[in-house]
Amino acid sequence: MNKRWLWRRAAGGLLLAAALPLGAQTLFPIHLRTPRVEPIRGLDARIRGGKLHLTLNAFLKLVLANDTQIQLLRLDDDNARNAVLAAHSPFDPELQASFSSSRSVQPQISQTSGASTLSQLGQDTSLNYSQALPSGQEVQINFGSNRFSSNSSFATFNPSIGADVSFSFTQPLLRNRGGLQNFTGLLVARTQLVAVGDTTAWQIADQLVSAADQYWATVQARDAIEVQQEALNLARRSYQRDQRALRLGALAPGDIFTSQAQVAQDQTALLQAQSNYRQQLDLLRRLIGADLDPAAQAATIVLDDDPGATPPEAPLLTVDQAVAAALRRRPEMDALRRQALEDEFTLNAARDGLRPQLNLTGSYGSNGLAGDQVPIVTPLGTQIGGSATGFGSALGQVFGFGSPTYGFTLSLNLPLRNSGGEASLANALVAQTSAAYQERNERQAITQQVRLADTQLRMAVAVVKSATTAQKLAQENVAAEQQKYQLGSITVFELLQAQVQLSNARLTLLGAYTGYQEARIAYERAIWTLLDTLQLRVNP
Numbered sequence: 001m002n003k004r005w006l007w008r009r010a011a012g013g014l015l016l017a018a019a020l021p022l023g024a025q026t027l028f029p030i031h032l033r034t035p036r037v038e039p040i041r042g043l044d045a046r047i048r049g050g051k052l053h054l055t056l057n058a059f060l061k062l063v064l065a066n067d068t069q070i071q072l073l074r075l076d077d078d079n080a081r082n083a084v085l086a087a088h089s090p091f092d093p094e095l096q097a098s099f100s101s102s103r104s105v106q107p108q109i110s111q112t113s114g115a116s117t118l119s120q121l122g123q124d125t126s127l128n129y130s131q132a133l134p135s136g137q138e139v140q141i142n143f144g145s146n147r148f149s150s151n152s153s154f155a156t157f158n159p160s161i162g163a164d165v166s167f168s169f170t171q172p173l174l175r176n177r178g179g180l181q182n183f184t185g186l187l188v189a190r191t192q193l194v195a196v197g198d199t200t201a202w203q204i205a206d207q208l209v210s211a212a213d214q215y216w217a218t219v220q221a222r223d224a225i226e227v228q229q230e231a232l233n234l235a236r237r238s239y240q241r242d243q244r245a246l247r248l249g250a251l252a253p254g255d256i257f258t259s260q261a262q263v264a265q266d267q268t269a270l271l272q273a274q275s276n277y278r279q280q281l282d283l284l285r286r287l288i289g290a291d292l293d294p295a296a297q298a299a300t301i302v303l304d305d306d307p308g309a310t311p312p313e314a315p316l317l318t319v320d321q322a323v324a325a326a327l328r329r330r331p332e333m334d335a336l337r338r339q340a341l342e343d344e345f346t347l348n349a350a351r352d353g354l355r356p357q358l359n360l361t362g363s364y365g366s367n368g369l370a371g372d373q374v375p376i377v378t379p380l381g382t383q384i385g386g387s388a389t390g391f392g393s394a395l396g397q398v399f400g401f402g403s404p405t406y407g408f409t410l411s412l413n414l415p416l417r418n419s420g421g422e423a424s425l426a427n428a429l430v431a432q433t434s435a436a437y438q439e440r441n442e443r444q445a446i447t448q449q450v451r452l453a454d455t456q457l458r459m460a461v462a463v464v465k466s467a468t469t470a471q472k473l474a475q476e477n478v479a480a481e482q483q484k485y486q487l488g489s490i491t492v493f494e495l496l497q498a499q500v501q502l503s504n505a506r507l508t509l510l511g512a513y514t515g516y517q518e519a520r521i522a523y524e525r526a527i528w529t530l531l532d533t534l535q536l537r538v539n540p
Contacts, residue, residue, distance in 0.1 A: 035078055040289040041065050043296045052290065052299040056215055057534050059288065063211045064204070064536060066289030073203050080189075080196040087189035090182040093131040100124045114152030121159075123147045134186075136179030138170040145394070147371075157371035163394040166365030166405070175355040184349040188342045195338040198331035201538045205525055208536070211287050212521045218280040219303050220514040221273065227510060228273045231503035232266040234478075238499065239263050241485075242492055255492055262496045266503075307513035312461040315523060319454050322527050326450045327443060329528035336439045343432045350425040357413035365405040368397030446526075453519070453526040460516040467505070467512040474498070474505035 042062050046053055054062075064070060101123045108118050129141040142165065149159035176182070239259040245251035281301055282291070290296035315322065327333060370389040397403065415421075481498040484490045524530040531538065 033078070033081075035075065038065075038071060040293045040296075043288065043290060043293050047295060047299050050299055052296055052301045053304055054215075054288075054301060055304050056212060057536075059215050059284075060208055060211060060534055060536060062288035063208065064538070067207065067211070067287050068289075070204055070207050073200050073207070076196050076200055077193075080193040084186070084189040084193055087186040090132055090185070091134055093129065096126075096128045096130075098124075098126050112154070114150075114154040118150065118152060120148070120150045120152075132179075132182055134179050134183055136172050136176055136182070140166075140168045140170075142166045142168075142365075145391070155374060157369065157373050160369065160371035161389075161391050161394050162370075163368045163391070163398045164365060165398050166363060168361060168363040170359050170361040173358040173360055175352060175357045177352075180349055180352045184345050187345045191338050191342050191345070195335045195342075198335035198338070201331045202335075204538050205528075205530060208530065208534075209521055209525045213518050214280070214283055214287060215303070215305075216307060216514040216517045218277070218284050219305060219307055220510055221277040221280045222303060223307075223510050224273045224507060225270065225277055227503060227506045228266065228270040230506070231499065232263065232270050234499045234502075235259065235262045235266045235496070238492065238496060251492075258493050259496060262500075307510070307517050312464045312513075312516045314458050314461050315454055317527070319451055322454055323447050323450045326446050326527045330446055331528070332442055332446065333439070336435065336442055340432070340435045340439065343428065343435050347425070347428040347432055350421065350428040353421040353424060354418055356415070357411075359409075359411050361409040361411070363405075363407055363409075366398045366401045367403045367405065368394035368400075370394040370397070450526045453523040457516075457519040457523045460512070460519040464509070464512045464516050467509040471502070471505040471509045474502040478502045 042065050043052065046058060046062075101121075104118075104120045104122075106118050108116055124144065124146045126142065126144040128143075130139065132138050143163075144165075145161070145163040147159055147161050152158075239256075239262070242251055242256050242259045246253065246256050284301065285291045285296070288296075290299075290301070317325065370391065370393040372388045478495075478498045478501075481490060481495045485492065485495045521530065524533050530536075
């Protein structure tokens with residue numbers, strides 16, 4: 001009874017040892033990094049006296065930290081890391097355990113069975129470990145034990161306890177030599193992780209360019225209110241002069257409506273400018289998450305940048321120098337180079353898949369036997385056997401390797417036709433050619449973007465200079481027209497027309513300055529100096 005208890009305890013221990021790693025892997029996924037929705041950050045530090053002060057650099061830092069679209073783009077990196085984890089699966093070790101028990105009771109027709117009704121009880125326990133190594137080999141370790149009891153009178157051990165252990169090692173000699181088939185997926189996943197990082201970088205840069213454009217559009221909308229207010233003030237002064245002239249009889253009654261209509265038009269334009277500014281601020285709030293933060297919702301946004309504070313400057317690099325720098329720095333090109341490397345991995349694996357499969361397997365094992373040995377009386381009256389040993393004795397024999405079993409197997413699988421492998425190779429060659437075309441297309445696209453950005457930036461500098469001159473002349477023209485109007489040499493309509501031209505010139509200059517800022521951002525994005533210039537990091 002004590003031996004049976006020990007046997008059951010050993011079998012239960014084997015099953016528990018096999019179950020614990022599986023349970024731990026399920027209950028405690030130590031490889032996983034659970035993503036979470038990040039809270040809105042950085043706004044409180046910039047709120048002073050109920051006002052949220054923003055410069056372009058501070059605004060873009062808040063965009064990087066809080067913009068929902070950018071957070072979604074960063075999740076692509078998590079997916080790529082998960083793909084690397086999944087690519088390790090061919091090398092994951094596997095542990096299997098099993099226990100079986102069967103009872104058999106059968107009437108017998110032969111005396112050699114040892115009983116008229118043969119009753120047998122068999123119990124088997126097995127524990128198997130297997131793993132594929134990154135270098136291509138496969139390792140297996142198998143441990144088994146069994147307990148067998150019978151009412152047969154011919155049984156030598158009853159019950160008998162057996163144990164065995166075996167080791168096998170398989171080395172591919174042709175196909176998958178060096179583990180190429182299993183390791184290719186991991187190489188591709190690791191390369192793809194870096195490529196996704198490059199892709200995410202330029203996608204986030206595009207989001208930053210759009211955010212910067214929104215910032216300057218809001219600045220333009222803010223300053224447009226001041227321009228429209230000045231235009232309204234000029235129109236009101238003209239209307240007040242016309243009212244005084246009308247009271248003195250120096251102005252015909254019908255002429256007062258011209259300046260009065262201009263005041264109404266400028267009031268409408270001012271209201272539209274104020275409404276547009278509020279709309280631009282709402283878009284700005286969303287980009288930095290201020291619409292989700294109660295304190296920031298109530299704060300007044302103050303944009304501290306002046307688009308005309310610094311004089312516009314043309315690019316220092318020539319077009320050819322800028323194109324060369326962009327092709328060297330742009331992450332899109334790095335991503336395509338890594339894509340070409342992935343295609344090379346896949347191509348090598350496809351070529352390897354066309355080789356015959358020749359494997360060499362070596363095995364070594366050991367056996368042990370224990371139990372209650374049935375005593376045998378010889379014709380001379382001598383008793384042989386009758387000893388009783390347990391599971392420990394069987395294990396001692398197994399790991400003493402006194403009863404070894406060893407050998408090797410050389411197996412060859414030679415397909416007469418491998419259509420699937422040929423198709424995989426053909427697809428890999430197509431993918432490689434496609435990658436070359438994609439890289440060429442991206443080079444053309446980057447070259448075109450840099451040339452366009454260079455042209456637009458140089459044009460923006462020229463437009464600012466021209467608009468500055470136009471505003472100065474329009475202002476001088478208004479001063480001259482006012483003197484003429486006071487002398488009575490021109491009509492009120494001509495004076496109002498000069499004032500409208502001045503207002504349009506101011507709006508044009510404002511648009512030229514903000515256009516220059518947007519063109520400068522686009523140029524730095526094209527040659528990939530934007531993040532360094534703004535001292536921003538894509539990765540948090």
